Amino acid sequence: MVDDDAGFTDATAQIIELLQHSVTVAGTVADARQCLEQNTYDLVLLDIMLPDGSGFEVLEALYRHNRSAHIAFITGHVAVKNIVRSVAGPEVSFLLKPIDVDKIRSLFNRVVASAEDNSAVTQTHFGVLVGESASMQALYTMIERVAASNANVLIQGQSGTGKELVARAIHNASGCDGAFVAANCGAIPTDLIASELFGHEKGAFTGANARKIGLFERAQGGTLFLDEVTEMPLDLQPNLLRALETGRITRVGGSEEIAVNCRVLSATNRTRDELASKQYLREDIYFRLAVFPIELPPLQNRKEDIPLLAQSFLDEFNREQGTGYRLDNDALARLECYRWPGNVRELRHAIQRAHILTPPDAEVLVLPDDLGSPFASETKQPTALQAGQTIEEVERQLILETLKATDGSKPEAAEMLGISLKTLYNRLNQYQQTADTNLESG
């Protein structure tokens, strides 16, 4: 839930928990981005105007990290709905304030039902994995066995082979009560790693304005997934080793030792040889993390899974966009012939791009001429927000459209947008300054 009104989020989060769902609250765009980097969500409740930007910026981050999450905008006015829908696409929902429990319950029920429908279409293993090849069957057996133990697992495999999905599969198969908490060790600044892993007390360092609960504590009773664990600097690894050995952590700036009980799954795209020869991991920590190592096969080694995977991705995009494209034999043959150096991730992107390129009146999915090259960069985002507009332009458009809808009344527009009048004036001044600068430079 992304909203800067702490009174509102506090009560709403408690309601959501009483309805038997778990919830994370972010008060700013920056907080929300951090959450999206570290976790995946089934549903995102999103305020439109936030202190450091707009809900559209969160939407952009969401499309980058977790395309399948359902989005519901929180707004006080029906009139804002149509404007937001025109830029965010038809698939979003709206929660109109004042919100009652029944509205929240109904929204969550719809999202859960939709997720169940989706999983019924494709045969998945442990709720997340697709594939029936011999190598995947062997993997499923390993997952079942390791899930029944408490062993830490190191998941190795090339980029794009689905290491995080395997971590989720182990978590799902374990039946544990706690949360699945994921972090990318390569993305955390070196000086913040200890604070991220173990949390910090208020005043522990400049900028520590409040106590922060770390990843180990958040994963209590559940699973902590450390992706790209080999990117953690060697000199910081002893802190992690100590937590793994003792099952206890101390928050940065704190003195109390806290017992933590979570399984640690980690992943790396470094090969076994690299781990040994280039010393990405200290030997002692390797043996703690890799009690049970699992190596994922590259897609090239399980080509028989390509039709199943392609179909599951196409089903997903068909559901999202309300289309009914199908794969014909020619397309399947081309998919099976390609090498897929980027593995399953590259296949997914190829299907996604084909889905966008296919004419609306076509029945059969049209594959691009070159399957590989468009995916050399993984930063392309095919969203409704990407029709040539920047996020700033979308936000500006929303504000201007709202002003138009209120016949230029700023107070009414501010109220419809759920922002203070001062914030609206600030944004309008900012647009004016940008326009003046452009005129001067033009």
Added chain:
Amino acid sequence: MSDHDKTSLDRHTLRNMLNNITMNAELIKLQVQQDVPTPQLMASVEKILQECKHCAHYLNQNQG
């Protein structure tokens, strides 16, 4: 900012307070249905009372 604009600024703030009161009332409804312990119920009631006081204070401050 015109006088009319200032009146509307009050409406935004008041709407937020009203929303918080509504959400806490909805929370209490659910807490009662699920037999949550009394201290948790009282915490929600306390939040509504606090928000009502803020609301009254805000109206007094911005009178006329």
